[in-house]
Structures are given as structure tokens and as C-alpha cells.
Amino acid sequence: MRFFPLLRRLAIAVMPLAAFPLSALAQLKVGVTISTTGPAAAIGIPSKNAMLLWPKEIAGQKVQYLILDDGSDPTNAVRNARKLTAEENVDVIVGPNTTPNALAMLDVAAEAETPMITLAASASIVEPMDAKRAWAFKMPQNDSHMASILTQHMAENGVKTVGFIGFADAYGEGWWREFSKFAELRKLKVVAGERYARNDTSVTGQVLKIMSARPDAVLVAGSATPAVLPQKTLVERGYGGRIYQTHGIGTLEFLKVGGKDVEGTFFPTGPAVVAKQLPDTNPVKKTALEFVKLYEAAYGPDKITQFAADAWGAWMLIANAVPQALKAGQPGTKQFRAALRNALENTKNLTVPQGVINMSPTDHVGLDQRSRVMGRVQGNKFTYAYGG
Incomplete structure (x- = not known):
């Protein structure tokens, strides 16, 4: 007879959990592989600094960030990518910083059907579009x-x-x-x-x-x-x-x-590097200055780089896509990753510190002429010179 009261207590204990959708209980996992040592460390360290400022929640989902160093080596980048996808089951990869590393990782992202948002520059990472590159996106301007x-x-x-x-x-x-x-x-x-x-x-x-x-x-x-x-x-x-x-x-x-x-x-x-000197008419200036203020509050004045701004833009891109992806499944599932890829590909009019993003099935960068200006080194600083 004691069995039924016990069963009733268990049912009551479970009810609050059942009242929430499973997607609200899952944790979003973002895997990162960047170069914080080796020849490309000067690129990777500012990226990591920006990543350490990434908010710990997106669309009501708690987020876990797993940041690995690839040592500026393509072999290490591939090893990290496999670890993040096969062992950690991440929902999205951010990185790497260099083109050789990014090209080496294309196969892993496609095989794992996990979207990859690279911080490397070459258009060859996302062009020509094919089955592998369908899973790759790129923050830096072409x-x-x-x-x-x-x-x-x-x-x-x-x-x-x-x-x-x-x-x-x-x-x-x-x-x-x-x-x-x-x-x-x-x-x-x-x-x-x-x-x-x-x-x-x-x-x-x-x-x-x-x-x-x-x-x-x-x-x-x-x-x-x-x-x-x-x-x-x-x-x-x-x-x-x-x-x-x-x-x-x-x-x-x-x-x-x-x-x-x-x-x-x-x-x-990119505009963020010289944000304070941009003309007030520049369409990116407001967003760029917001990032500059956040970054300088953490690391001091005159520390903004192309690579820090790209890393912050990657977070904005993910945060913009997650709400749409959650309609298809919960984080940690194949359905969620596929939906996240589709949401990234359909990003429209998203202003990030380096430009305005409008992606499509054939354009996984989505930036236009609003994404660049000319700079000049003056007084050992990056200064605004022309355009925008």
C-alpha cells in the first residue's frame, strides 16, 4: 500500500519539469578553436579576449563555451574540431583564425553536420559553395x-x-x-x-x-x-x-x-578598428562603438583589433540565429544543428561591429561595402583615413 503514496510523490516532483519544453532545459554548447600560441597568436589572443566577454545566455538558453588553442597549426585545428564535435557534441564551432586551418577543418564540419563560423579571411573558405562549404560561414570581409x-x-x-x-x-x-x-x-x-x-x-x-x-x-x-x-x-x-x-x-x-x-x-x-573616428553617417558606427566601449572597459583604451571585433560579431551572428533554430529542436541534437545552419544562412540586416550581414545560400559572408574603410598607421596607432 505504501507504493501508491510514493508514486504520487514522484509524480508531483516531476510535474514542474514537464511544464517546460525540453529546449528550455538543454544547454547550448559553442566550441572554439583559435591560435593563442604560435605564429598566429597575435590574431588569436584578441579573439579570445572578446570571447571571454560573450554573454553566458542566448534566448533563455545557458551557454557553455569550450575554447581550445590550435597552436597556429592545421593538424591541431582538425584535432580540436574532431574533439569538439565527436566528444563534446557542440552545436556550433567558432574559429579558426587562419585560412590554412579553416580549409583543413571544412571536412570535419561537414561530416559532423555542425556549422562553423570562421575568423579567417580568405574567400576560398566559403567559395565556391559546395556540400562542405554549406556548413562554413565567415566573419572577416572577403x-x-x-x-x-x-x-x-x-x-x-x-x-x-x-x-x-x-x-x-x-x-x-x-x-x-x-x-x-x-x-x-x-x-x-x-x-x-x-x-x-x-x-x-x-x-x-x-x-x-x-x-x-x-x-x-x-x-x-x-x-x-x-x-x-x-x-x-x-x-x-x-x-x-x-x-x-x-x-x-x-x-x-x-x-x-x-x-x-x-x-x-x-x-x-573593418569599421570597428577605427570606430571612434568614423563619420557619424557611417551605418555601422553605433554598433561598433558599443563593442569598443565594452572591450575597452575590460582591456583598456586603444586595444581594439580586427580580430576582436570579428569574434564579437560571431557571437552576435549566433545569438541572432538561435531563436529560430530552437523551433526545430533542442541544443545537442542533429535537428538543432541543421536548423542553426539554416538560420545562419538566412541572416538578414544584422549589424555587427564590422558591417551589415545579409547572407544567402550562395553567400556565407553577407557583407557589402559598408564593411570596410581605409586606415593609416599614425603615431603608432590605427587611424581612420578614407571611406565609409
Whole structure:
């Protein structure tokens, strides 16, 4: 006879749980693999700093963030991705920071049917769209956006001939392809094209070849501190023309290592890097300044980088998509991950610190010309120069 009172008490205890949908009880898991050590650490550390500010709840769901270091190595990035998907069953991956790592992770994301929001730059991560890239999304602007405004600045400032030196990897090749295309459109003649490895300690041979062609300007297509070497060598060898860099230089370490040798450098950048100096008419300024205020409250003034802003934008992108995905299933399920992928792909008019996102099945970046301006290094700081 004691069985029935016990059963009644158990039923009463369970009732409050049954009153809530299962989706409200599940925890959202966001896996991260970024480079906080190795050659790309100058990129990864600001990304991690922004991630440490990510809110712990999205659409009423508690969120667990699992942040792993890939050591700037593609093999480690793949290992991390497999751990996050197979062992941790994450709902979405954010990262990595570098193009080689991101390309190496495409297979894992597709096999696990887990959306991946990369913080690496090359368009090759999301183009051409196929079954693998259907699971990949990208926060940084495509090289084409940046090459467009960069070559416009060159043409409007009297540059006729250009020398090029870039990374001997997917990042450098992506820039060579896009820069060459826009240089032709702007009637700029590319008179030299050289490559170097991220871990090279000398580029004297390449620089001498470029200088022998006497270009009006030189574009260095590198990122973080490895982008300093070609510019430093050009300055030491007495090159007197303009020097341009890509948005990949947007780290405080680039300024520290480059010092006086990078003073005056022109570079395309996302609006958040120079948010305080943007014209009030810039459509991104308000959102960018909100992020700058949050980040500087935690880390001090003048610490914003391209990569910190991209990481915050990744969180905004996820937070915008989760409510829609929850209608299809609870976190931790295949149904939720598929719905989250679909929601990300259908993001419309989402303003993040680096631009306004409008994605589609064929565009997993979704940024337009509102996503970039020209910057200049002045007084060992990133400053606003042009556009927007």
C-alpha cells in the first residue's frame, strides 16, 4: 500500500519539469578553436579576449563555451574540431583564425553536420559553395571587398605601378588573385610579384627584385607580425614609395614590432578598428562603438583589433540565429544543428561591429561595402583615413 503514496510523490516532483519544453532545459554548447600560441597568436589572443566577454545566455538558453588553442597549426585545428564535435557534441564551432586551418577543418564540419563560423579571411573558405562549404560561414570581409577599396585609394592617389609580396599560402594567393583583378580594373600595372613563408626570417631577395622594378607602391599581403618583415626590409633598403598592407595587420603586436618602420602604412580595415573616428553617417558606427566601449572597459583604451571585433560579431551572428533554430529542436541534437545552419544562412540586416550581414545560400559572408574603410598607421596607432 505504501507504493501508491510514493508514486504520487514522484509524480508531483516531476510535474514542474514537464511544464517546460525540453529546449528550455538543454544547454547550448559553442566550441572554439583559435591560435593563442604560435605564429598566429597575435590574431588569436584578441579573439579570445572578446570571447571571454560573450554573454553566458542566448534566448533563455545557458551557454557553455569550450575554447581550445590550435597552436597556429592545421593538424591541431582538425584535432580540436574532431574533439569538439565527436566528444563534446557542440552545436556550433567558432574559429579558426587562419585560412590554412579553416580549409583543413571544412571536412570535419561537414561530416559532423555542425556549422562553423570562421575568423579567417580568405574567400576560398566559403567559395565556391559546395556540400562542405554549406556548413562554413565567415566573419572577416572577403579579399575582394578589401582589394576594391585599397586599389581605389591607390588610383586616386597617383599610384600607377605596384609591387606585390604575399604569404606563400592560401591567404597570399587569395590576395594575389583579387588584387590583380582590381588592379587591372583601376589601370594599375603590377610590375613584380613575390612570395614568402609566414616563418621566414629574411625576404631580402624578394625585396630587391621588387625594388628593381621601381614601383610607385608596394602591397604586402600578410597578417599579424609576419607582415612586418617585408615592410621593414623595404624601409631598410631605402624604398621611398607608398607601402600598403591588408586588413590582416590589425593587431597591436604589428604596431609594436613594426615601430617606426610601419608608420604611414595604408591598409583596408573593418569599421570597428577605427570606430571612434568614423563619420557619424557611417551605418555601422553605433554598433561598433558599443563593442569598443565594452572591450575597452575590460582591456583598456586603444586595444581594439580586427580580430576582436570579428569574434564579437560571431557571437552576435549566433545569438541572432538561435531563436529560430530552437523551433526545430533542442541544443545537442542533429535537428538543432541543421536548423542553426539554416538560420545562419538566412541572416538578414544584422549589424555587427564590422558591417551589415545579409547572407544567402550562395553567400556565407553577407557583407557589402559598408564593411570596410581605409586606415593609416599614425603615431603608432590605427587611424581612420578614407571611406565609409
